[in-house]
Amino acid sequence: MKKVLLIMMVLFMGITAMAGAGEVKEPAEEMTVSEVMPGNAYLPRGTMIPAELLTAVSSGDNKAGDKISFKVCEDVAVGNIVVIPKGTVGEGYVKAAKKAGLFGKSGSIQLDASNIETPGGLDVPLTMDFAKIGKNQRVELNYNNSIAGAALSALIPGSNQKINEGAPIMIFVPVNVDLQVKSDEVSPPADDPAGKNIFVQPAPMAANPYVTGNEWTYTGSKGTIAFSIVEVGKKKFKGQLISTGDELLVFDQSFEAEKTNQFTSIKAKSKTDGKKYTIQLFFRDDGTWQYVVDHSPKADQESIILIKQDSGNSL
Structure with a gap:
């Protein structure tokens, strides 16, 4: 009986080892916690x-x-x-x-x-x-x-x-x-007082961004961008995207997109060249959106930070 149990234990350990082969364990859980x-x-x-x-x-x-x-x-x-x-x-x-x-x-x-x-x-x-x-x-x-x-x-x-x-x-x-x-x-970049990556909050404040009336904007040397929430449903939301400036692709479009906690993607036709582009926005724990236009020939091919405007609605 003891020999049978020993054999079963060896087999179980072998199966467990095989199941774990070819994949690395996740990094330590401490990576998921940070205090500011x-x-x-x-x-x-x-x-x-x-x-x-x-x-x-x-x-x-x-x-x-x-x-x-x-x-x-x-x-x-x-x-x-x-x-x-x-x-x-x-x-x-x-x-x-x-x-x-x-x-x-x-x-x-x-x-x-x-x-x-x-x-x-x-x-x-x-x-x-x-x-x-x-x-x-x-x-x-x-x-x-x-x-x-x-x-x-x-x-x-x-x-x-x-x-x-x-x-x-x-x-x-x-x-x-x-x-x-x-x-x-920390102060805004000298050449772009309201521009890229200017976010200094008293404490992390991530929460639901999908509230009707919420608006985030960028105003800087590259131009202007305004991203607003017009209507919020259970799985999707409707919004408005307006951008201007010589260094940005120009958009003026209403859209409907999927709601996710940290990411949304928008298809929009540019008034600059008439082409369709994918705009990706990443919501971050400081309440800002990181705005990137895939394959853009302009400055918005790199990240631009949109800052929430005070509309009376809280995140």
Whole structure:
């Protein structure tokens, strides 16, 4: 009887080990919790950082746990402080990998980011898993055809998934990161007093943004953007998007979009060139929206921060 139990235990342990093979465990839970000292400036949870992959990977050659690196493609700033300069290199890993198999079974690979160190010595936790930001909501992310960390399967049956060096990827900040500097030491950029990434709140304040009458705007050297909520339903909301300026694509469009906690996507026709564009907005814990236009020939191909206007409605 004891021998039978021992054999069963060995078999169970073997099955458990096989089930866990090919996938790396999630980073420590401490990454999901962050405290910001009252009065300090911070990099808000939900910030999207466009980057490019520096390490080519393949489901046929790589295994779970292999290290990867990436390079940030635009400055990430809080007011006049560039927290993460363009070109900064961060680290990540292969979260799961499965080789192509017999009978046309395709390979798959999943990546994740882990962290990046700022010039000031802060270690900023990062992720490519949008579920950590969007509270497990299924959303399609497509920033310049970038890879958002979802498991990728090869398009050709029986082949391995390959991701080349230089591929665009989307990185997210999963927690509020205390910059260890008082908010009164942070000022708007000198050349753009109401512009990119100016957010200094007394404390993180994330909540439901979908309230009729809420409006967020940008006014700066690039032009103006106004994004407003007109009507809110159970699953969708209606709004208005207006943008002007020589350095921005011009839009003036009513729209209907899906409600998600941290992300929304809008299809709009530009008055600048008559083409249709996808506008992506990422809601962050400081109550701002991060505005990006996919494949824009203008300055809005990089992030612009929309700040909530006081309309009498509270988030």
